[in-house]
Amino acid sequence: MLDINRTIAQELSVSPAQIESVIKLIDEGSTIPFIARYRKEATGGLDDTQLRTLEERLTYLRNLEARKAEILNSIEEQGKLTDELRASIEGATVMQRVEDLYKPFKKKRATRASKAREAGLEPLADLILTQARTGKSALETAAAFVDAEGGFATAEAALQGAKDIVAEVIADDAEHTAALRAFTKKTATMAVEATDGEEKSVYEPYYDFSESAQRIPNHRVLAINRGEKEGKLRVRVRTDQDAAIDQLGRRIVRHNGVFAEALDEAIADSYKRLIAPSLERELRSELTERAQADAIRVFAKNTESLLQQRPVKGARIIALDPGYRTGCKVAVLDEFGKLLDYTTVYPTPPRRDIEGTKRTLDSLVKRHRINTIVIGNGTASRETEEVVSGFIAQSSAELRYTIVNEAGASVYSASKLASEEYPDLDVTTRGAMSLGRRLQDPLAELVKIPPQSIGVGQYQHDLNQAELGRALGDVVERVVNRVGVDLNTASASLLGYVSGISPAVAKNIVVYREENGAFTDRKQLKNVPKLGPKAFLNCAGFLRISDGANPLDATSVHPESYAIATELLKRAGVKPSALSAGGVPDIAKRIGNVATLADELGCGVPTLRDIVAELEKPGRDPRDDAPEVVFSKSVTSLDDLNVGMELTGTVRNVVDFGAFVDIGVKQDGLVHISKLSDRFVKHPSEVVSVGDTVTVWIEKIDKERGKISLSMVKEK
Structure with missing residues (x-):
């Protein structure tokens, strides 16, 4: 069996003692944030990322060893476990190899080969496989195995049945499978065509497309998968069958005996009918898993950058959630996010009550001492921004405004959590409040939204949702614990991401706070129902109490x-x-x-x-190092743009092929990966992160399609 500690130590290039210490801490119930922050001596300073990789590998290798034990027991019960097979299984380092070795011993549904075995044709199959010299022709030898009752009434039928057995034996051989898997990965191409060549769609670039499976980019794999799922594309994995069969033959055929023709036919049948379809499905699955893993990594990095955006302190806000027919919902917030007022204005079609909107804004600004206006970037955002920009220009008030990404706001506003927090408000007002609070404290507000709905990735709805949820949950947990949480103001949603605190315990903390008043000492956490000693150890350092009995309670x-x-x-x-x-x-x-x-x-x-x-x-907030929010954009529509114009924008999303930048119009512009830098860039995340403030130049404007091409490299 594998030495798990030593294996992980080699993979991470650290000492086995470090791995042993971390595994002991994990098994004792310590969380990754706690271990990373407060057990550096034990881990040798391993960071959060290394520890999560370690935890993932630990889970995988433990599952691998458990599966090995199951398989060994199964084969032993069948009386077929040899010393050589045991050594091969115990020495396997990946699950795929273990399953390949187990394949011949799995119980199978009825197959052509199983029917032939039941008819007693296995000895004939052995003669073909061993390429025996019988002194007779293949058909003469097969005549001795005729079984009319078993469905093999002629020598030809018996020989065919034996070939079916040979084909299955070859397909079940782990070494043959491994060799052909490597051949398939190296030589296969993804061939794509349209299901309806005349239909116009976003998948037109793939209507007649072929690319090496080794080189096809991850985002292209996901695009093709989506097109196939929507019935627009037909996808095939193409390999050189003749070359594969020839390679398989060289592994098996030793001489040109009486069974040579039968063996060649069985080899070809084994590859075409049993091996190739399986390996092609496996390759598609592997490409998808690789692409999804990369997309999840990008999504996680973007989410982390988004959550770490700098809070805007002291902002007294009018938040506008734009709309057409139903108008723009308005929420007025004080600098702590408390709702002061709410209403609806109609600056957009069909009403276009611009003057009425300005009067309402003027009244709210004066009454509540507003210094910031926030506008959601969705439907009717541009028209609303024009009105707000005009209002600020006419007003003598010291006002500023900015656009915020409203992705997920509607998900939150209609959620059970939102209805529990604000049962007396309608969903639209809750949505406007969420937009304003995203500016005041992005982390505290965005944790209320499922990470998949934040909208800073690519193909998120096509990804493995369990894996995506786990990865994004880890990101939120990492950021929350890096920043720290105010024990007396944090919502249950935020507390639920603190190291060692489950959602149920988070709710208990809020209930305890409501019933007993503000916490004045971290030790009071021990009085919270279901928050035991281990949970206290894991969470205490990440929870802050301002103005408490002990000044150290306000620190990490x-x-x-x-x-x-x-x-x-x-x-x-x-x-x-x-x-x-x-x-x-x-x-x-x-x-x-x-x-x-x-x-x-x-x-x-x-x-x-x-x-x-x-x-x-x-209590220093690490988010203070993040770029400041960009206010008061002067560009509001495509008509304001010109090729060559220099603009300042905010990175809204980073994907495999570039970065989307908000430059103040409804459509985000795309900086293609080739335009991010004057040097080679392997991935856009090397250059930019979500929330970054960047200088861009307009390269192309496509008004018909509403697309803007940008560059971060100034032309010389």
Whole structure:
């Protein structure tokens, strides 16, 4: 059997001791965020990404070993387990190899070969496979195996039955399968054609298309799959059958005996009828899995960038959810996201009550001291923006406005969660509130929406939803725990992503807070129903209490390290209250050599360094390093654009072939991967992330199709 610890250690290029420590922590119930942040000595400093990879491989390899045990027991029960077979199964490193080895021993449905075996034709098949020299012709030899009752009444029928057995034996051979799998992967092409060549559709580029399976890009695989699913495309995997059969023959045929012709026919039949269809399905599946894994990775990276966008502090907001017939829903929020007012205005067709809209906005601005207007980027966004831009130009108020991506707002506003939070509001008002809060605190608001609905990926609805959900859940958890959560203001949705806290416990925290008032000490978490000692250990360091009894509760210092932090403050000559006043910026200089001090205090150097960094800037929000939000765009329609124009925009989505940038019009412009940089770019994520502010130049405007081509490389 595999040494799992050593295998993972080799894959991650770390020591087996590190792997052993992490596995022990995982098995004890520690979460990945907790291990990454508070167990650096045990892990040797492995980061969150490495730890999640380790956890995935651990699960896979444990499942692999469990499957091996099942298969070995099954074959042993059949009395067919040899030492050589056992060694091959135990030495397998991937599930596919294990299943290949098990294939001959699986119970099969009735096949042509099984019927031939029941008729006693297996000895004849063995003669063909071993290429025996019988002194008779193949038909003369087969005559001895005629079985009229079994359905093989002639020598020809008996010989055919034996060939069916040979074909199945060849197809079940793990080594033959492995060789032909490699051949298929290396030489196969994806051939695509239209199901209706005359019909116009977005899949026209694939109506007569062929590309090597080895080289076809992932986004193209997903596009072809979608076209096939929608009945627009017909897809085939093409291989050189003659070359494959010749390769298989060279593996099997040893001499030109009396059974040579029968063996050649069985080899060809085995490949065409049994092996090729299976390998072609397998290749399609593998290409899809590869493409989906890449799309999920891109989606996860985009989601992480989106969630880490900088909050806009101090924004008192009018949020507009644009629409035509039903008008624009308006939600007015104070700087903490509290709803102050709501109404509806009609600046767009069919009413086009522009003056009435401006009067309403003016009244709301003055009454609620508004400094920011937020507009959703969906239907009627451009027309609404024109009115808002004109209003600000005419107003003497110090106003700014921006566009926010409204993807998923409707999902949230109609959700059970939204109805529980705001039972007295209709869905449209909830949606407008969500848009405003996305600007104030993107993370806190976006965690209320299923990550798949945020809209920062490609082909998300075609992906494995379980895998996508798991990957995006990991991303949200990582960001939430990196930022930290205010225990007294966080929603149950946000608390549910904190290390060690389940959705049920998150709700219990909110209920406890409502019944007992604000938390004043992290220790009070132990009183929350179903939040046990292990959950407390995992979550305590990621939950913050502002103005609590202990200033350390407002930091990322874990309660288990409070004694160390207190001693550091004492040696620095400052009181804990200094943390509430902005921290101790020069504490590193005051305490001296960290390594020496770590020995004195009985803790690890990584942990001590983390504590020192936190005492320097308590509760620092890592999102403060993100680009600032771009306000007051002057471009509002395609008519305002000209080729060569320089603009500032915000990256809204990153996909395999480029990046979509919001430049202030309804349509996001596309910067193709070839236009992202003057150097070679393997993937757009090397250059840009969602939320980045970028300078672009317009290369092409297609008004008929509503498409804008951009470049981030200025022409010389």
